[in-house]
Amino acid sequence: MIGSFTFENLPCRVVFGSGTLAAAKAEVERLGGKRALVLTTPQQETQGKSLGTALGPLYAGLFPGATMHTPVEVTVQALAAMKACDADCVVSLGGGSTTGLGKALALRTGVNQLCIPTTYAGSEMTPIVGQTENGLKTTVRDAAVLPETVIYDVDLTLTLPASLAATSGINAIAHAVEALYARDTNPVTSLMAEEGIRALARALPAIAAKSDDHEARTEALYGAWLCGVCLGTVGMALHHKLCHTLGGTFDLPHAETHTIVLPHALAYNAPAVPDAMARISRAIGAADASRGLYDLAKRLNAKLALRDVGMPESGIDKAADLAVTNAYWNPRPLERNAIRDLIARAWAGEPPGPAKAAA
Numbered sequence: 001m002i003g004s005f006t007f008e009n010l011p012c013r014v015v016f017g018s019g020t021l022a023a024a025k026a027e028v029e030r031l032g033g034k035r036a037l038v039l040t041t042p043q044q045e046t047q048g049k050s051l052g053t054a055l056g057p058l059y060a061g062l063f064p065g066a067t068m069h070t071p072v073e074v075t076v077q078a079l080a081a082m083k084a085c086d087a088d089c090v091v092s093l094g095g096g097s098t099t100g101l102g103k104a105l106a107l108r109t110g111v112n113q114l115c116i117p118t119t120y121a122g123s124e125m126t127p128i129v130g131q132t133e134n135g136l137k138t139t140v141r142d143a144a145v146l147p148e149t150v151i152y153d154v155d156l157t158l159t160l161p162a163s164l165a166a167t168s169g170i171n172a173i174a175h176a177v178e179a180l181y182a183r184d185t186n187p188v189t190s191l192m193a194e195e196g197i198r199a200l201a202r203a204l205p206a207i208a209a210k211s212d213d214h215e216a217r218t219e220a221l222y223g224a225w226l227c228g229v230c231l232g233t234v235g236m237a238l239h240h241k242l243c244h245t246l247g248g249t250f251d252l253p254h255a256e257t258h259t260i261v262l263p264h265a266l267a268y269n270a271p272a273v274p275d276a277m278a279r280i281s282r283a284i285g286a287a288d289a290s291r292g293l294y295d296l297a298k299r300l301n302a303k304l305a306l307r308d309v310g311m312p313e314s315g316i317d318k319a320a321d322l323a324v325t326n327a328y329w330n331p332r333p334l335e336r337n338a339i340r341d342l343i344a345r346a347w348a349g350e351p352p353g354p355a356k357a358a359a
Contacts, residue, residue: 002187005184005185005186005187006184006186007186007188007189007233008233009233010125010127010146010229010232010233011146012125012146012147012148012149012150012232013027013148013149013150014149014150014152014225015027015149015150015151015152016152016221016222016225017152017153017154018153018154018155018214018218019153019155020151020152020153021051021054021116021151021153021155021156022054023151024051024054024055024091024114024116024151025054025055025056025058027114027149027151028055028058028089028091028114029058030149031089031112031114031148031149032089032112033058033088033089033112033114034058034088035058035060035085035086035087035088035089036055036058036059036060036087036088036089036090036091036114037060037061037062037063037078037081037082037085037087037089037090037091038051038052038055038059038061038062038063038090038091038093039062039063039064039066039078039090039091039092039093039094039098039101039102039105040062040063040064040066040093040094040098041064041065041066041067041094041095041097041098042064042065044064044093044094044098044118045062045064047093047118048062048064048093049062051091051093051116055091060085060086060087060088061081061084061085061087063077063078063081063082063101065077065078066078066092066094066097066098066100066101067097068096068097068247068253068254069097069100069130069131069132069137069247069248069251069254070097070100070101070103070104070129070130070131070132071131071132071133072104072131072132072133074101075101075104075105075108075131078101078104078105079105079108079109082105082109082111087111088111088112089111089112089113089114090102090105090106090111090112090113090114091113091114091115091116092113092114092115092116092124092147093116093118094116094117094118094119095117095118095119095121095168096119096121096122096123096171096254096255097254099115099117099121099123099124099147100123100129100130100131102115102147103123103128103129103145103147104129104131104145106144106145106147107129107140107142107144107145110144112148113147113148113149114147114148114149114150114151115147115149115150115151116150116151116153116156117150117152117156117224118156118157118160119157119160119164119165119168119224119255120157120165120168120169120171120172120200120220120221120223120224120227121168121171121172121224121228121254121255122171122172122175122224122225122227122228122231123228123231124147124150124228125150125225125228125229125231125232126146126228126231126232127141127142127143127144127145127146127232128140128141128145128231128232129142129145130244130248132248135248135249136248136249137244137245137247137248137249139244146232152221152225154214154217154218154221157217157220157221158211158212158214158217161211162207162208162211162300163300163301163302164255165204165207165208165211165220166204166207166208166259166297166300166301166302167253167255167256167258167259167302167303168224168255169200169203169204169207169220169223169224170200170204170255170258170259170262170293170296170297170300170302171254171255171258171259172196172200172223172224172227172228173196173197173200173201173227173262173293174227174239174240174243174258174262175196175227175228175230175231175236176192176193176194176196176197176226176227176230176231177193177197177239177262177266177276177280177293178236178237178239178240179192179193179227179230179231179233179234179236180193180194180273180275180276180279180280181237181269181272181273181276181331182234182235182236182237183234183235183237183329183331184234184235185234186234189229189230189233189234190279192226192227192229192230193226193227193230193279194279194280194282194283195223195226195283196223196224196225196226196227196230197223197227197280197283197284198223198283198284199219199220199222199223199226200219200220200223200224200227201283201284201285201296202216202219203216203217203219203220203223204216204220204296204300205296205299205300207220208299208300208301235329237269237328237329237330237331238265238268238269238323238330238332238334238339239258239261239262239265239266241323241328241330242261242265242319242323242339242342242343243257243258243261245319245322245323246261246306246311246319246343249315249318249319249322250310250311250312250315250319251310252306252309252310252311253309253310256302256303256309257306257309259297259302259303260297260302260303260304260305260306260309260346260349261306261346262293263290263291263293263294263297263351263352264290264342264343264345264346264352265342266280266289266290266293266352267290267342267352267353267354268332268338268339268342269330269331269332270289270290270354271332271354272331272332273331273332277289277290280292280293284296290352291351291352294351294352303349304349305346305347305348305349306343306346306347306349307347307348307349308349311347313347316340316343316344316347317340319343320336320337320339320340320343321336323336323339323343324336324339
């Protein structure tokens with residue numbers, strides 16, 4: 001039975017395929033840009049310079065300083081670079097860190113963004129930016145940060161190491177998982193969520209087996225796009241709150257943190273969302289959704305423990321306290337002790353289990 005719902009279709013142009021990077025110059029022109037600042041991480045600086053060459057007279061300069069969790073101080077440096085080269089738009093080439101920087105600049109200046117993802121992060125499809133200052137990560141949702149155009153070029157993902165593809169892909173799956181039980185979920189988003197999970201769950205093991213499998217890379221990027229649309233269309237819950245808390249507080253790697261936490265957050269919410277659990281189980285081909293996602297990460301040789309990505313054991317209680325501050329919606333009530341148990345399991349790398357209720 002289909003009940004009442006609200007669906008908002010976000011205004012973002014998508015160019016998808018192989019070799020589509022060649023369309024970058026035309027897409028900047030389409031946005032009315034005349035001086036584009038290219039953004040990358042330090043590791044992708046060479047790719048950024050090549051893109052600048054392809055942009056020709058539209059290329060105003062390069063800022064290769066993007067870093068994870070979008071620190072405010074880096075955004076300030078990028079703003080200075082924009083001013084110095086008189087840029088009127090930005091082109092973000094890279095993963096979630098670079099996309100986040102482009103969004104932070106758009107939030108402050110209103111410039112148009114062309115986003116060219118090289119991972120499966122999905123944030124390019126959302127009006128959301130997370131920014132870190134003084135060890136705390138805060139999230140802003142504003143239409144101004146949604147990129148105007150996204151170019152998905154499968155060829156750019158062929159060199160993404162299989163290990164990074166695994167964690168980036170499960171990070172994308174997390175967006176769709178929470179979309180299935182979001183407060184504002186709707187039938188259209190749920191269709192995209194289940195299809196996105198299915199595509200990634202099928203593609204990631206194929207990529208792990210053969211890193212240059214073009215068909216699998218195409219399916220993974222398609223799945224990541226769908227999951228990103230879900231993230232941008234409906235609200236998220238405990239999983240994303242926890243990952244933002246852990247990442248911002250302990251400076252943990254974004255995709256790996258999502259990969260580790262997802263099965264445990266899903267196990268916590270499972271009793272409250274049986275329909276979503278059934279859809280996830282069907283999409284990944286597992287009897288139990290949370291254990292199936294844990295097993296998928298294990299099969300892909302991803303790290304399974306927060307302690308293995310830099311979180312101290314002494315941080316478990318602090319993380320639990322932060323996770324229940326600032327009220328936010330979740331399908332199951334937030335219980336501090338049960339959330340502490342969830343974090344402790346994730347810290348140790350244990351399989352997900354039924355979250356204990358508060359005593």
